[in-house]
Amino acid sequence: MAEERLDKTFDVLVENEVIELVLPDNIKQNLRYEARPYQIEAFARFTYYLNKYKHRRKPSQLLFHMATGSGKTLIMAGAIVELYKMGYRNFIFFVNTDTIIRKTKENFLNSASLKYLFAQQININNQPVTVREVDNFESVNDNDINIHFSTIQGLHSRLNTPRENSVTFEDFANKKIVLISDEAHHVNSLTKQKLTGEELEVERSWENTITRIFDSNSDNVMLEFTATLELSHPSVAAKYNSKLLFDYDLKKFREDGYSKEVKTLQADLEAVDRALEGIIVSQYKKKVFSKYGLLIKPVVMMKSKTTAESAEMEQQFKDKIQNLSETDINKIKGLKGNETLQKAFQFFEESKISTANLIDELKDDFSVDKIISVNSKNDTDEKQIVINTLEAKDNEYRVVFAVDKLNEGWDVLNLYDIVRLYETRDSKGGKPGKTTVQEAQLIGRGARYFPFKISEEQPLDQRKFDADLENEMRICEELHYHCSHNPRYIQELNTALQEIGIVPREKKEVFLELKDDFKESKFYKTGFVFINKKVENDPQLNFEYQEPAIRKKHEYKLRTMATAESIIFTEQETKQVDRKTQSYKPILWEKVILKKAMSKIPFY
Known part of the structure; x- marks a missing residue:
């Protein structure tokens, strides 16, 4: 036994x-x-x-x-x-x-x-x-x-x-x-x-x-x-x-109210625009905190796949902030189906924060000197201390660019937004892949609750507004994970998050009894069940010649600006984006169109 x-x-x-x-x-x-x-x-x-x-x-x-x-x-x-x-x-x-x-x-x-x-x-x-x-x-x-x-x-x-x-x-x-x-x-x-x-x-x-x-x-x-x-x-x-x-485990931790609630904000946007969405939501949280007399600085993490991509996105983000315009803000404001963003812009309007004022605030709060990258293998001890004391009043950093270095050992409470700057998936057989599991673990790390209260009877380090759905302070108890609009990925992420720290269910044997009339049937007595047998492919039987890897089909996906919002740990049906596909054969195009396209290529 x-x-x-x-x-x-x-x-x-x-x-x-x-x-x-x-x-x-x-x-x-x-x-x-x-x-x-x-x-x-x-x-x-x-x-x-x-x-x-x-x-x-x-x-x-x-x-x-x-x-x-x-x-x-x-x-x-x-x-x-x-x-x-x-x-x-x-x-x-x-x-x-x-x-x-x-x-x-x-x-x-x-x-x-x-x-x-x-x-x-x-x-x-x-x-x-x-x-x-x-x-x-x-x-x-x-x-x-x-x-x-x-x-x-x-x-x-x-x-x-x-x-x-x-x-x-x-x-x-x-x-x-x-x-x-x-x-x-x-x-x-x-x-x-x-x-x-x-x-x-x-x-x-x-x-x-x-x-x-x-x-x-x-x-x-x-x-x-x-x-x-x-x-x-x-x-x-x-x-x-x-x-x-x-x-x-994480399930018990969340149920006891010691973590932030985790939500995903999905948007079919370019990565840099998704980053802009992230800092607008972050600024909204900062303003709500401030309204209730709390000087709390929400931090945004920009997550990339590789260090090269992270460096490129960091520069794009800096350029975007430096040249931020009303057109950029209105583009995010016009997104449909995103309740959090709608509440954010409604709050700005009620607080008499104009678009011009918001732009000035974002340029100041997310300026170059308030952005930090932790992708170098040679990061100093001083930088490690800075990154682990983001809650400190004299620490002004609002944005952290990273790949994997903060997946473990990063104890920060005021991480309120994580922006996923890539769109790849690595699931196999319907199960979350290694990258998705790591992302789920990062979200679990970001879900640490920032202790605060606005009245003496409230607990300091537990969620307070779960039963008060309309309370505007609920946003201050939420971690938002900003990603592309990909329902399959969201399902995989949701699965990975639910599995973190959860002991698997014990196996149960179930006995099924066949009906007597079925056992008397001809199918039961004389029928056959055919099962496929898996046979490994012998590499020696493969032909040595392989077709050259010539791309015969090119695809380009136009951004739909579609958005969606979901709460992690809950069963929700994610709506698919209504996409239409149109196929074209360049050989049938007029030569003037082809020449115009070729003129855009520096080589020509």
Whole structure:
């Protein structure tokens, strides 16, 4: 009989009040921010497992599966102070990218940062405690919280090719170590694959390095954190069956009101015009915030497929803003079927903001000095800090151009609009492709709720207007994803978003009984069922000669200016654009038309 999953066992313990959902005083007093109810439950499960659970395994490895934006790093900080109280002093934080390392150092080391998570004065067992970054554990102060930060690749390299003052395997002898792994799903990407040769050797070497540290002391603890856990994959499910302690996915996170509501705004526009639509909606949100006395700056992300395309779109956007005209604004204003845009322009009109005034505001708020690109491999630490503190009052950036660098480790609350500047799809067999899944994960990251309230009785960090559909502040609780008008893509995106963090349904066997009269029929007794057999194509049977790749048909799609709006996580039928196709044969055209067309080509 298969062993029950650990989190399911703990669900029962919580339900029967065996685990008391009370935040330990040590954690409460030493964190900067108040814990939310689900975070209190995560801490309660954690302390119960380490201190009271009869079936605790040693060394102990636990996984927290928590939605993007739900505060995984706060759980790490609370676990650190609780483990310190239990006698642990030495911690290794490892992840797959330097970007997350820099962000986490701000969380744990920089007490002047808005992102700092510990209390200004940490006090454990009536003693002041300091958090320090260390290169190794040889000469550390046993009164401090000593953290070694590293990428998994860097940790493996330093341990297996030791240098002066670097961490070594000898550092772990006779020491209790806590390993903290962020974005743990990257390890699972290797778990899921059948690797061979060099890839298998690399995977084994990384895993062996971590295992060697973990197994060096039976009191060691490994804590893994991820927002993306594919429990539908047998290898991943088996690996974490006895390790998954807490499961709080995006679906639960959203249902509890801790995220923005996600909507798609679809428009059959050129990419730069879609970007203009995005900043108009962003400016609308800023104005609504301002109307209620809240100085909150909504940020727009411009998402491209490649760095070259991103650089090109950034220049096009800058040119568009610099030369912005009433014709450009009226083009967006004239879009039909977009309720959000209609509300935006209605708000501008009621607020006495003329088209000329709006143009001036957009030129100022989205000027060149308020645009930042994060596509370079050589981005400085300073830029990383800037991009992770977009909520700061002295941070004036409104637009971020990016490709993939912000897909993980980007903790920003005031991202309110994401503009998809490309139109390709990569689905296969009706399932969302890798790009679509990554886009869904980015949307999940952008759905973090920006805390605000306009009256004392309102919650600070939860949605307030779900039941008040006409309240104009609802726009301030919505993340808009601007993309081309492509119903198939929207369906794929919706599917990907609904699957993020959701445990797949268990399989059910259903027995169907055939009617007696059908079983007496001739078809049932003598009929045949024919099934196609799949036979792999033998490449040797292919003809060596292939037709040259000459384009015999050219297509050009005229923009229809059609728009649509939908709410993610809801079942909605997306209307198809009524398109008409007209075919022409150039050979039948008059020569004057062909000569005119050729004259437009620089070569001629």
